[in-house]
Amino acid sequence: MSQIWIKNGAFITMAAGEPQLLTGHMVVDQGVISYIGEQAPQVSEQADIIDGKGLLFMPGLVNTHGHAAMSLLRGFSDDLNLQVWLQEKMWPMEAKYENADTRAGSDLAIAEMLLSGTTTFVDMYDRMDQVAQAAVDAGIRAFLTRGVIGLCSPEEQTAKLEEAISFAKQWNGAGDGRIRTMLSPHGPYTCPPDYIQRIIQAAHDLDLPLHTHMSETKAEVQQNIDQYGKRPAAHLDELGFFTRPALLAHAVHLTDEEIELLARRGASISHNPISNLKLGSGVARVPELLRAGIKLSLGTDSVASNNNLDLFQEIRAAALLHKGVNGDPTAVPAYTALQLATSLGAQAIWHDHIGSLEAGKAADFIAINIDQPHFFPRTDLVSHLVYAANGRDVQHVWVAGKQLVKNRELLTMDEEKIRFEAQAAYERLLV
Ligand SMILES: N[C@@H](CCSC[C@H]1O[C@@H](n2cnc3c(=O)[nH]cnc32)[C@H](O)[C@@H]1O)C(=O)O
Ligand SMILES: [Zn+2]
Numbered sequence: 001m002s003q004i005w006i007k008n009g010a011f012i013t014m015a016a017g018e019p020q021l022l023t024g025h026m027v028v029d030q031g032v033i034s035y036i037g038e039q040a041p042q043v044s045e046q047a048d049i050i051d052g053k054g055l056l057f058m059p060g061l062v063n064t065h066g067h068a069a070m071s072l073l074r075g076f077s078d079d080l081n082l083q084v085w086l087q088e089k090m091w092p093m094e095a096k097y098e099n100a101d102t103r104a105g106s107d108l109a110i111a112e113m114l115l116s117g118t119t120t121f122v123d124m125y126d127r128m129d130q131v132a133q134a135a136v137d138a139g140i141r142a143f144l145t146r147g148v149i150g151l152c153s154p155e156e157q158t159a160k161l162e163e164a165i166s167f168a169k170q171w172n173g174a175g176d177g178r179i180r181t182m183l184s185p186h187g188p189y190t191c192p193p194d195y196i197q198r199i200i201q202a203a204h205d206l207d208l209p210l211h212t213h214m215s216e217t218k219a220e221v222q223q224n225i226d227q228y229g230k231r232p233a234a235h236l237d238e239l240g241f242f243t244r245p246a247l248l249a250h251a252v253h254l255t256d257e258e259i260e261l262l263a264r265r266g267a268s269i270s271h272n273p274i275s276n277l278k279l280g281s282g283v284a285r286v287p288e289l290l291r292a293g294i295k296l297s298l299g300t301d302s303v304a305s306n307n308n309l310d311l312f313q314e315i316r317a318a319a320l321l322h323k324g325v326n327g328d329p330t331a332v333p334a335y336t337a338l339q340l341a342t343s344l345g346a347q348a349i350w351h352d353h354i355g356s357l358e359a360g361k362a363a364d365f366i367a368i369n370i371d372q373p374h375f376f377p378r379t380d381l382v383s384h385l386v387y388a389a390n391g392r393d394v395q396h397v398w399v400a401g402k403q404l405v406k407n408r409e410l411l412t413m414d415e416e417k418i419r420f421e422a423q424a425a426y427e428r429l430l431v
Helices: 068-073 082-094 099-115 128-138 154-171 193-206 218-228 232-239 256-265 273-278 286-291 311-326 334-340 343-348 381-388 415-430
Strands: 003-012 021-029 032-037 048-051 055-059 061-063 118-125 141-148 179-181 210-214 246-250 268-271 295-298 365-369 394-399 402-406
Touching (some): 061 311, 068 118, 099 415, 118 128, 210 232, 218 232, 232 256, 286 295, 295 311, 334 343
Parallel strands (some): 118 141, 141 179
Antiparallel strands (some): 365 394
16 A cells, blocks of 8 residues: 556546646555656555556545434435424434444445445544544544434433543544544524533534534424524524534525624535435525535435435436536536535635645545546546436445455445344344
């Protein structure tokens, strides 16, 4: 793994500025991109040479919101709204989870993500040491947080927060720096204000970012108004939430004033179009968010509300959905959709060392097999990636210079065992 030479490939760099497509070479040294360009490079005799013919190389995809272990609940409960789905279906099943279930669901999710080109994922759940160990063992990059629901006794609140803090401390920087951590109240509707304030204080003490679900449904916004006399963004702002780097999942129902406030505070948003559609939550105001300069990114949310982790489908949904609801085919251009899943996604989670193919960046990249009918003719490869591709087109995957998928097979995970364990875990949960 010391040196890799990608020879004669096509590259979409996703570097800032105009779309940059080049035919040429890339060199990776010790997990970091050291060269990308048209000229053939000088490499060491031991370099691992990858023939780039028929492949399109791009940065690995960044999934900025999800709950990996919920992969065990794929197809378990569809076609319900968020409150019913959560309270009557998800939470009772999650209450039965034990460590082995969380591990089995996380492995299933990571396998699916790697095979469809995701190299970094954000995850909010509990039993997070299981998720973190699964990520370390697989070699994927992950930004992890023990989400806490505060609808419980003060003793339980404290115990959960202490668990979240010790997880965040213990795992930040693990896996040679591929694991990073943050803190998370699950949402303003599941955490009382004083609890949210304690979490914010802990984030200050540990110098960590914050992640939460916000304004996913109209009902949640109305409940916030009824309970606290204000909408969720102002509520969180008054509690001091945006004094930390903050990532908001969903942010579907926002007023102009809230968009302006979030832009001013520098908040990041994870847009989850498919989950929002499936739960009937609504459609986020993405064109307005982009115009306001908010750090926007894409997430799948969990498989239980998606029902897969193929970020190419999320890219396509983001590109199509806002054209439809706004009656404007320019609403989210193809290249913007691709940026949301790569360079902008990395920025939204403050991971400045990933998200583009440039010298000095971590070598998190994927190779797409473009010698297939749906990538012809060669009119516009950006267009093909957004409107014609899917996760099964991913041929190879590298994270930090280590190859994790080769010819669509996992190198660090035993796929057959993972499928078996996931099925067994699901059957245990049904009892
Ligand atoms: N079980 C923990 C909380 C874990 S955070 C992750 C939680 O988010 C829930 N979740 C998953 N998707 C969504 C969503 O789209 N909106 C809100 N909550 C969600 C999920 O079911 C899980 O309970 C506790 O009691 O403190
Ligand atoms: Zn979620």
